[in-house]
Amino acid sequence: MLTDALRKYLQANRDRQLQELFELLRFASISSQAEHEADCLACAQWLGDQLRQMDFSVELKPWRKHPVVVARYEKARPPAKTVLVYGHYDVQPPEPLEQWHSPPFEPVVRDGAIYARGASDDKGQLFAHIKAVEALLQTEGELPLNVAFFLEGEEEIGSPELEQFITTNADDLQADFAIVSDSDFFAQGLPTITYGLRGMVYLELTLQGPAEDLHSGVYGGVVVNPLNALAKMIAAMHDESGKVALPGFYDDVRPISEAERRAWAELPFDEERYARNLGTEPLGGERGHSVLERLWARPTLDCHGIVGGYQGPGAKTVIPASATAKLSMRLVPDMQPERVVRAFEQFVTDHTPAGVTARIKVNTKARPVLVPPDSPAIDAAKAALTEAFAAPVALARNGASVPITELIQRILGIEPIMMGFGLPDDHLHSPNERFRLEQFYGAIAASAAVLKNLAAL
Amino acid sequence: MLTDALRKYLQANRDRQLQELFELLRFASISSQAEHEADCLACAQWLGDQLRQMDFSVELKPWRKHPVVVARYEKARPPAKTVLVYGHYDVQPPEPLEQWHSPPFEPVVRDGAIYARGASDDKGQLFAHIKAVEALLQTEGELPLNVAFFLEGEEEIGSPELEQFITTNADDLQADFAIVSDSDFFAQGLPTITYGLRGMVYLELTLQGPAEDLHSGVYGGVVVNPLNALAKMIAAMHDESGKVALPGFYDDVRPISEAERRAWAELPFDEERYARNLGTEPLGGERGHSVLERLWARPTLDCHGIVGGYQGPGAKTVIPASATAKLSMRLVPDMQPERVVRAFEQFVTDHTPAGVTARIKVNTKARPVLVPPDSPAIDAAKAALTEAFAAPVALARNGASVPITELIQRILGIEPIMMGFGLPDDHLHSPNERFRLEQFYGAIAASAAVLKNLAAL
Numbered sequence: 044m045l046t047d048a049l050r051k052y053l054q055a056n057r058d059r060q061l062q063e064l065f066e067l068l069r070f071a072s073i074s075s076q077a078e079h080e081a082d083c084l085a086c087a088q089w090l091g092d093q094l095r096q097m098d099f100s101v102e103l104k105p106w107r108k109h110p111v112v113v114a115r116y117e118k119a120r121p122p123a124k125t126v127l128v129y130g131h132y133d134v135q136p137p138e139p140l141e142q143w144h145s146p147p148f149e150p151v152v153r154d155g156a157i158y159a160r161g162a163s164d165d166k167g168q169l170f171a172h173i174k175a176v177e178a179l180l181q182t183e184g185e186l187p188l189n190v191a192f193f194l195e196g197e198e199e200i201g202s203p204e205l206e207q208f209i210t211t212n213a214d215d216l217q218a219d220f221a222i223v224s225d226s227d228f229f230a231q232g233l234p235t236i237t238y239g240l241r242g243m244v245y246l247e248l249t250l251q252g253p254a255e256d257l258h259s260g261v262y263g264g265v266v267v268n269p270l271n272a273l274a275k276m277i278a279a280m281h282d283e284s285g286k287v288a289l290p291g292f293y294d295d296v297r298p299i300s301e302a303e304r305r306a307w308a309e310l311p312f313d314e315e316r317y318a319r320n321l322g323t324e325p326l327g328g329e330r331g332h333s334v335l336e337r338l339w340a341r342p343t344l345d346c347h348g349i350v351g352g353y354q355g356p357g358a359k360t361v362i363p364a365s366a367t368a369k370l371s372m373r374l375v376p377d378m379q380p381e382r383v384v385r386a387f388e389q390f391v392t393d394h395t396p397a398g399v400t401a402r403i404k405v406n407t408k409a410r411p412v413l414v415p416p417d418s419p420a421i422d423a424a425k426a427a428l429t430e431a432f433a434a435p436v437a438l439a440r441n442g443a444s445v446p447i448t449e450l451i452q453r454i455l456g457i458e459p460i461m462m463g464f465g466l467p468d469d470h471l472h473s474p475n476e477r478f479r480l481e482q483f484y485g486a487i488a489a490s491a492a493v494l495k496n497l498a499a500l
Numbered sequence: 501m502l503t504d505a506l507r508k509y510l511q512a513n514r515d516r517q518l519q520e521l522f523e524l525l526r527f528a529s530i531s532s533q534a535e536h537e538a539d540c541l542a543c544a545q546w547l548g549d550q551l552r553q554m555d556f557s558v559e560l561k562p563w564r565k566h567p568v569v570v571a572r573y574e575k576a577r578p579p580a581k582t583v584l585v586y587g588h589y590d591v592q593p594p595e596p597l598e599q600w601h602s603p604p605f606e607p608v609v610r611d612g613a614i615y616a617r618g619a620s621d622d623k624g625q626l627f628a629h630i631k632a633v634e635a636l637l638q639t640e641g642e643l644p645l646n647v648a649f650f651l652e653g654e655e656e657i658g659s660p661e662l663e664q665f666i667t668t669n670a671d672d673l674q675a676d677f678a679i680v681s682d683s684d685f686f687a688q689g690l691p692t693i694t695y696g697l698r699g700m701v702y703l704e705l706t707l708q709g710p711a712e713d714l715h716s717g718v719y720g721g722v723v724v725n726p727l728n729a730l731a732k733m734i735a736a737m738h739d740e741s742g743k744v745a746l747p748g749f750y751d752d753v754r755p756i757s758e759a760e761r762r763a764w765a766e767l768p769f770d771e772e773r774y775a776r777n778l779g780t781e782p783l784g785g786e787r788g789h790s791v792l793e794r795l796w797a798r799p800t801l802d803c804h805g806i807v808g809g810y811q812g813p814g815a816k817t818v819i820p821a822s823a824t825a826k827l828s829m830r831l832v833p834d835m836q837p838e839r840v841v842r843a844f845e846q847f848v849t850d851h852t853p854a855g856v857t858a859r860i861k862v863n864t865k866a867r868p869v870l871v872p873p874d875s876p877a878i879d880a881a882k883a884a885l886t887e888a889f890a891a892p893v894a895l896a897r898n899g900a901s902v903p904i905t906e907l908i909q910r911i912l913g914i915e916p917i918m919m920g921f922g923l924p925d926d927h928l929h930s931p932n933e934r935f936r937l938e939q940f941y942g943a944i945a946a947s948a949a950v951l952k953n954l955a956a957l
Contacts, residue, residue, distance in 0.1 A: 253779050349731075
């Protein structure tokens with residue numbers, strides 16, 4: 044429960060806290076672009092300074108390209124528990140710049156929303172936690188539990204080798220609870236806790252045919268064309284009902300419960316409007332499952348690009364020596380990436396025609412995540428959200444993968460609380476990214492409330 | 501028949517003629533590269549000057565990018581016939597330069613062969629005709645028939661709009677015979693007349709799905725992925741026996757005669773060695789036809805590239821808004837490009853799944869060519885080749901398309917004599933292109949002989 048003092052403090056400090064968020068948003072901390080390495084470092088240092096001023100012990104731990112900010116407050120009265128708060132300070136590139144109505148790194152408020160790259164993903168969300176800590180310290184003189192911040196700078200480049208980081212730094216990250224705020228409400232006005240995420244296997248399948256590219260006039264009709272052969276293999280990966288046709292692919296898929304099915308059916312979701320917004324009617328995918336089931340509880344196989352031959356303008360009559368497909372499979376509980384890779388390898392072995400040889404390169408293996416949705420920690424988060432946003436809380440899954448959550452679960456042994464504060468139309472990764480003021484202020488209140496609620500467990 | 505005087509002249513002038521070919525080879529007349537436009541023009545002017553010195557009336561007709569050299573000698577004693585000689589002075593880009601053993605535009609002789617870009621394709625071949633004309637004029641004081649040269653500068657960029665050029669300039673190109681020397685012997689020591697070429701339809705098939713690129717985590721499983729759908733359509737374009745599965749595709753295919761089958765079986769062709777050289781065993785393609793039948797007398801459908809999604813290094817989890825395949829079909833007599841396009845359109849209509857829309861853009865339509873292999877003109881060419889190379893002559897087809905030949909046949913109404921002087925291992929379009937000295941000198945003699953033989957018809 045939030046004290047009156049805290050409510051008043053938040054009300055009185057809105058403008059200053061907003062201006063401080065603007066400072067954070069002005070760093071062009073684009074992790075994928077080498078010329079912004081100094082901006083990433085400056086951003087991490089600025090965050091470290093903010094936390095140091097609030098009695099956190101702060102370390103900027105150098106990692107592959109950009110440091111991880113690890114900050115710990117350990118002054119809560121024993122026997123205090125500890126909560127780990129994850130966020131990322133790096134952002135997507137802002138391009139195409141000409142589509143922005145205001146410059147991406149010069150935040151402004153328009154129509155009740157903060158417009159800037161990173162406003163919602165993820166600076167606004169992580170900064171709300173920092174400002175909640177400030178409000179608690181200013182109004183109560185101490186925090187009700189110990190808090191560890193884990194703020195990484197390589198999320199937008201896929202958090203490479205994050206598992207190694209967490210394993211190496213497990214001591215500094217140990218906690219009783221973990222909050223991950225890098226997601227959104229299911230709909231405006233509907234605070235949401237995410238309790239499931241899909242995993243992923245991303246790989247490249249290459250078929251090698253002739254030793255060199257060949258002229259399709261001189262040689263067309265006597266060699267196996269690797270592009271045609273690859274198309275045939277990709278086509279065979281789905282059956283007529285839209286199911287993935289790899290043998291054993293669905294063996295470990297956990298069916299959703301009747302309770303989940305009912306709960307999802309009650310979420311405010313208009314399939315027709317959804318399809319219209321995507322510009323594709325009818326929708327596709329596996330038959331016999333609702334849209335939310337297909338997104339949250341059914342695995343997929345998608346092709347993301349095919350390399351080989353000629354992609355330029357006009358015509359080139361080449362039979363390529365080889366062709367490569369970039370493919371990913373989204374995994375749902377309880378699928379295991381290793382088993383999926385083996386099933387894919389077996390499928391390729393069974394379907395590679397004479398005249399080409401196949402090789403597979405696995406880029407990414409991420410496990411699906413499922414958090415028990417009825418734990419005391421989740422209840423604490425639900426109560427905090429309801430208090431801050433004056434609305435009931437939805438439980439939802441998400442079709443995407445957030446590698447950190449699975450690592451918190453598997454390596455640190457903590458069931459993460461995924462409480463995000465964005466809205467579905469925040470234009471993440473796109474021009475005119477925004478974060479609504481009511482979401483920012485609500486997030487600060489919700490964070491303060493969840494810290495208190497968790498402390499009371 | 502070659503006179504002794506002519507034979508002696510050719511023998512005595514070998515070195516000078518070779519040095520003149522070197523001059524021609526030094527022009528970096530790369531038609532596809534804008535920075536070589538001046539080189540192309542200079543090359544055309546040089547050729548024009550050569551022909552002007554031999555009493556030809558010469559015009560450099562401006563065309564899209566590089567001029568066509570049209571030169572006519574009309575002083576043969578009436579009632580003289582006219583032969584049109586086609587060649588192209590433009591060349592392929594020489595890249596990758598580091599793989600050349602000597603610079604591509606600094607011709608040298610090594611191991612009995614001229615090494616330079618364009619040596620075989622097509623400067624060496626066209627220049628042999630010019631030097632044959634010189635030899636006839638020098639030894640006989642006149643040509644036995646009128647000769648028109650048609651030397652284009654855009655063959656290596658696909659001779660775009662060549663049909664329009666020929667239609668517009670038909671008066672200047674009219675002739676009784678036509679010689680096209682832009683091909684090769686079936687094997688070393690086996691002079692070859694090509695009497696059939698495949699045609700081609702080249703097109704782009706685009707499937708449009710969602711309005712924008714989508715994140716495969718957030719949306720994977722509920723939209724039709726255009727890349728997966730395209731793979732499925734391409735896969736359906738062949739049946740299990742390697743046949744193209746477009747309805748009606750084979751309706752107009754003319755079966756080869758028993759005589760042709762027997763003749764082809766007698767050509768020196770080692771399938772095992774052929775496959776080993778290509779680095780792909782076993783060979784592919786349509787079952788039930790020999791390699792030469794598949795190359796020369798059976799149509800194909802090949803994919804040359806697929807555009808859409810992500811082709812860069814690493815992973816991107818994108819469901820592309822659209823995907824495009826570059827496809828070509830090689831056509832054999834008596835297939836009609838227009839009918840093939842209609843069959844393709846019908847197939848696409850029948851196979852486009854709900855959730856995507858298809859569009860087709862046709863880039864190229866070229867008809868197949870079949871020349872009666874037993875005409876007096878072909879006999880004249882065979883006799884000339886036998887005389888010049890002291891060997892029997894093979895009749896062969898070729899799987900590639902040479903647009904000029906079909907235009908000569910259809911627009912000018914002349915059955916072209918395809919007598920090429922290259923060898924199969926001349927490294928056309930590749931580093932270290934070469935033209936063997938014996939082929940160059942033999943080609944000059946063969947050209948002189950065929951001009952005399954045709955004059956006698």
